[in-house]
Amino acid sequence: MAILVVGAGFAGTVLAERAAFAGKQVVVLDRRTHIAGNAYDHPDEHGVLVHRYGPHIFHTNAPHVADYLSRFTAWRDYEHRVLASVEGELYPIPINRITINRLYGMNLSEEEAAAYLDKVREPRDPIRTSEDVVLSSVGRDLCDKFFRNYTRKQWGMDLSELAALVAARIPTRSNDDDRYFTDSFQKMPRDGFTRMFQNMLDHPNIRVELGTDFKEVDRSHFEHIFYSGPIDEYFDHRFGKLPYRSLSFQHEHLQDQQQFQPVGTVNYPNDFAFTRITEFKHLTGQTHTGTSIVREYPQAEGDPYYPVPSEQNQQLYKQYQALADAETSTTFVGRLAQYRYLNMDQVVAQALVVAERHGLGSVREPEPAGSAA
Structure with a gap:
């Protein structure tokens, strides 16, 4: 059988x-x-x-997983970078020293950036919700600028209504590392x-x-x-x-435009109904006279994601x-x-x-x- x-x-x-x-x-x-x-x-x-x-960006810290998949594909090096559009400007996300300095017009060192985050964070005990996680990590202003409305669009719920594990996946850095992931293996098929x-x-x-x-x-x-x-x-x-959050994808091709945005993905936490735009040529390394992008619109009904x-x-x-x-x-x-x-x-x-x-x-x-x- x-x-x-x-x-x-x-x-x-x-x-x-x-x-x-x-x-x-x-x-x-x-x-x-x-x-x-x-x-x-x-x-x-x-x-x-x-x-x-x-x-879909492949990354892992598990050598046996990378070795196994390498039986079926060759790879190209790719480290994903994401920017967030806040008040008309683009800032690195996850939040790092560059984000803080550009946003507030400061020139903090790594140690000073770490001290700044210590100063603005609002410790919560116990940690029950995603709001508790974010406020205890970056404080209220950064929370409202980068996370609250993005979460509301993505989940149809406020941070205070979401389990802590949702926001727990989002790191905060005081250095200049602007990679979205820090895994040892970051490549694309x-x-x-x-x-x-x-x-x-x-x-x-x-x-x-x-x-x-x-x-x-x-x-x-x-x-x-x-x-x-x-x-x-x-x-x-x-x-x-079982409830799921779904997505609607709006694909678009831009002719005679080599590049639409400076990185693979740009988040839009506060403006527009979509949450992010991804430009695929960043991910694939493909050469083409035009470029193709996708906008993501979260929704309650549709395929389970x-x-x-x-x-x-x-x-x-x-x-x-x-x-x-x-x-x-x-x-x-x-x-x-x-x-x-x-x-x-x-x-x-x-x-x-x-x-x-x-x-x-x-x-x-x-x-x-x-x-x-």
Whole structure:
């Protein structure tokens, strides 16, 4: 009997590749008409490589994850930088010494910038909400200028209504490091994410069926199911729907314009209905006479992107988790199946652990013959 993998994003594709490499026959389903999940990229009608579902930047501190994916792609160096548009000017985000000096017309050293942040922060004890996190980190003025309204657009909620873990992911620096991430491995797949996924799924033991819904499949034909879709959907929303925040993407091509903005992404915390604009040529290094950008508009309805972190939603998820734990023939893996935000490398690492637990091999095994480079 074959193994069924539901979802052709990172979680499902890693498990499919590992299972195939271990000699299993694998069927991969995805209701979308393409592989690679939200990391899907493709040339737009003008020939610019774009990310359909917003920017995906690969970064990790896990060497085994980088080594594993390197079997299926070559890389190009890329360190993501983000600016925030505040009062008509662009400032580095995460907040650093340059941000503070430019915003307030100061010339602080690193030590003085650290002292300034100590002075303006508003310690909160206990830390319960994202507002507590931000105020205790950067104080009220920086909070209101860079975070409060961005959060309101992104989540449809105020910082004071959001769980602390949302803002806990945002660092603050007193030095001049303007990289958005500080991971030891920061690169982009040289030929794009979709090509990397194609290489991972290019195995005689793998059959991919796109535009296919899991509900339409006879599960009795499979010895095991790896499921990376929404956990509440698997159980027919028995306890009600788990809330997600969605996005609408407005793609635009600008002809005869080499560059639209100075960095890959510019955040708009206070102006406009969108939260950010990404220009893809920064990410890909592509040369083209024009450029392509995307604006992101958060919304309540649509494809599920971000689990809404609240105590009530976690309690609802735990009811579904109890059902999932009782399943013997299905393993739930990935963002949607676990109702939590995970970076791409975290999903890969998790899928590799799941594969090893199911006897599908270890990433310490030798590189498969004929793997892509």
